[in-house]
Amino acid sequence: MSVLVETVVSPEVAPVAQAVADASAAVASGLLGGFGRAHRWLRRAAGRLLFERRYGVRTAEVVSLEEFGLARHDRVYYSAANWRTLRRALPRDEVGEGDVFVDLGSGMGRMVLEAASRYRFGKVIGVELSEQLNDIARRNLATTRLRLRCRDVELVRSDALDYRIPDDVSVVFLNNPFRGETFETVVGRLVASVDRNPRRVTVIYFNPTEEEFLLGTGRFRPLRTVTHGRGTRQEGPFGLTRVYEITERPDALDA
DSSP states (O other): OOTTSOOSSOTTTHHHHHHHHHHHHHHHHTSSOSHHHHHHHHHHHHHHHHHHHHHTOOOOOEEOGGGGTOOOTTBOOEEOOOTTHHHHHSOGGGOOTTOEEEEETOTTSHHHHHHHHHSOOSEEEEEESOHHHHHHHHHHHHHOOSOOSOOOEEEEEOOTTTOOOOTTOOEEEESSOBOHHHHHHHHHHHHHHHHHSOOOOEEEEESOTTHHHHHHTTOEEEEEEEESSTTOOOOSSTTEEEEEEEOOOHHHHTO
């Protein structure tokens, strides 16, 4: 079922039907490890959908970039991080009105809404490659019933490779939006921004598939790890959130 194509299913039922289809496919492929786990997954998915309906937003979908003709080997499909990802990774007392948040690969805007509604950021920015997903994010921002603490929210339609990271950004969120050369280039530009304007920058990386490269730069200090699901044994990067701080350039420490 395509998530952006009209179907005979009503708007209220379509997301639930999609969740059922996804769970069934996952069970069949062995990804969810049986029907007991699939039932728990589906129950959580239903809870997220009810939350979205309550607050008048639409973010709980999985979208392949092939639908927009944007697929490339280093780009990843859209699937929103859990609603609680940000609040579990970033304590409120670490954010003030002088802080600026950016989500690189913001999709339908879930983390943008989470950042703007739960924290006292001075500005919240979402950067998304797909015009269609960015348009949905704009509608979510316009119709949400969430109370936004931050009123300065900007949704930018741009390839991350073309986006110049502002030199006042202090929190960066990544939901595994791209890999390989694209990831390396964007990280290089982020570090360059810190070198131009030295400041504390926190990077929150959900599903950190490129962590080896990140740590290999010598500029990222791990702060904490957040797992999703009590008692869950994590194997590999998926389902993990890593939080890092960008460190100063080594020669700057000697100055």
